[in-house]
Amino acid sequence: MKKILFIVVLVITGATALAQHKVRLNLYSAYVFDDSFDEFYDANTYFSGKIKGGYQWGGGFEFLPHPYTSVEIMYLHKSSDGPISYRGGATQPKHDVTLDIKHDYILLAGNGIKPTESKKVEPYGGLMAGIVITNVDNKETGASDSNTNFAWGGRLGTNIWFSDKVGLKLQAQILAASRATGGDTYYGYWGPVYYTSYTTLWQFGLGGGLTFKLGH
Numbered sequence: 001m002k003k004i005l006f007i008v009v010l011v012i013t014g015a016t017a018l019a020q021h022k023v024r025l026n027l028y029s030a031y032v033f034d035d036s037f038d039e040f041y042d043a044n045t046y047f048s049g050k051i052k053g054g055y056q057w058g059g060g061f062e063f064l065p066h067p068y069t070s071v072e073i074m075y076l077h078k079s080s081d082g083p084i085s086y087r088g089g090a091t092q093p094k095h096d097v098t099l100d101i102k103h104d105y106i107l108l109a110g111n112g113i114k115p116t117e118s119k120k121v122e123p124y125g126g127l128m129a130g131i132v133i134t135n136v137d138n139k140e141t142g143a144s145d146s147n148t149n150f151a152w153g154g155r156l157g158t159n160i161w162f163s164d165k166v167g168l169k170l171q172a173q174i175l176a177a178s179r180a181t182g183g184d185t186y187y188g189y190w191g192p193v194y195y196t197s198y199t200t201l202w203q204f205g206l207g208g209g210l211t212f213k214l215g216h
Contacts, residue, residue, distance in 0.1 A: 034051065055078070100137040175201075
């Protein structure tokens with residue numbers, strides 16, 4: 001339902017921006033690196049694991065109210081494995097599981113743009129904020145869970161324009177989400193666990209994509 005709502009908002013935003021002839025369609029492709037996390041209460045009560053790196057894709061509509069600034073609504077998706085180890089107390093056994101983890105980001109980004117004299121190279125940078133929807137599946141037990149958390153990040157990149165309408169994006173970004181690893185999401189429903197602790201998710205990515213100028 002949330003994804004459908006996002007698509008509707010994206011289409012409306014794109015149509016509104018197209019009417020004003022100042023919009024770009026951006027397609028994203030990147031590799032996101034591993035992120036590890038550890039929560040130790042004592043030798044018998046702990047939670048540790050890794051969200052493995054993988055391919056991230058997405059897209060967005062970018063509206064330019066001014067040649068040097070833009071606002072973009074965007075969607076990013078990443079699927080990866082998560083090897084997890086946890087133990088919920090001295091009387092509980094150690095669990096080692098590999099989870100199927102999916103992250104769906106819905107973000108609003110503000111960018112500063114610095115066109116060069118040639119107008120062929122266009123550096124940019126900005127901040128992003130929104131939500132991340134995390135879906136976790138344990139294929140061994142059939143258990144699954146999901147939650148939604150606040151997400152934020154930043155990015156630096158450049159557009160290299162091949163023509164007046166089409167360009168290549170090169171970009172580095174960092175995305176974070178509070179309370180996004182641990183707690184009920186990853187292990188609270190596989191057995192007795194006597195604490196609910198959370199850590200922050202950090203995901204650094206390198207990649208780029210394509211950008212298209214729409215309208216007149």
